[in-house]
Amino acid sequence: MRVPPILFPTRQLHPLRSIARRIGLSVGILVLVAMVTWTGRHGYRDADGGPLSLLDAFYYASVTVTTTGYGDITPISPTARAVTAFVVTPARVVFLILLVGTTLELLTERFRQALAESRWRKRVRGHTIVAGYGTKGRGAVDTLLASGTLVEDVVVIDVSAAAVEEARNAGFTAILGDATRTPVLQLARVEQADAVVVTCHRDDTATLVTLTARELNGDVTIVAAVREAENAHLLRQSGAATVIVSAEAAGRLLGLATDQPRAVAVLEDLLIAGQGLRLVERAAREDEVGGPPLPGEGLLPIAVVREGARISFDSPAYRRVQAGDVVISIGSE
Incomplete structure (x- = not known):
């Protein structure tokens, strides 16, 4: 199975949107040259001696701006030659700039991604892996940052493209993939990690992530959240050092708040990072x-x-x- 790429933080314009804009400009130049040729079609000569059609104008525009130049359609009147020199030639130059620029941008983006991944692989160690970037995962990350953990020392894994994009926009290195799979955790460098935070939506998924992480790194600290208390022992047997029963904890707070709301306020102070x-x-x-x-x-x-x-x-x-x-x-x- 294909191993997903490592996605690094980015706040730049999406490459596909940039390429689409370049393609639109290139098509616009092609249409402009074709319309100019069609307007002055009487100043051009076709090799077969017939008049230029609209299709011929687009054909001439395409072979001209791409510098193919078969020579079967040529400007013969002074006006047509002037238009070719002062309109078509600059349009051809702009078209080539767009073409080369798009190619370089694709190559540069791939090179930048490969270089960033190579550098990251060399320096990453002692980091924290967060498997699941939902509400619990974001809360865990906020607490880590409030306690002094650096943004570059957090790696997020999630199966949701939207969650991964959100993590990237927040400045984290993210991997779009399933944390139950060994190659995905290896890609996150779990062997060099200090801690793994498991905040999956399903308890069975959390158990598999814990088992896989423990198999790959026998010394890493694993903390996990489960929805049901009856599954907590499975996480502990799988290798989790700490297991938080999220549904049960929320229920206890709700029950306590009905009788002792000020005590719950103190607990909220403890739970909310940074305050x-x-x-x-x-x-x-x-x-x-x-x-x-x-x-x-x-x-x-x-x-x-x-x-x-x-x-x-x-x-x-x-x-x-x-x-x-x-x-x-x-x-x-």
């Missing part, structure tokens, strides 16, 4: 070992993660930090 509150994780410091985690500048510890298990602030184990623990704090943007 309000934020969560920060860090390694436990040496001066904290044996005691509780210490507040930092603008940060309030609320939990400790020890060997993958979360320890909340009301647990006795929270007050005895161990080496290797991860401290979770809450702060403001």
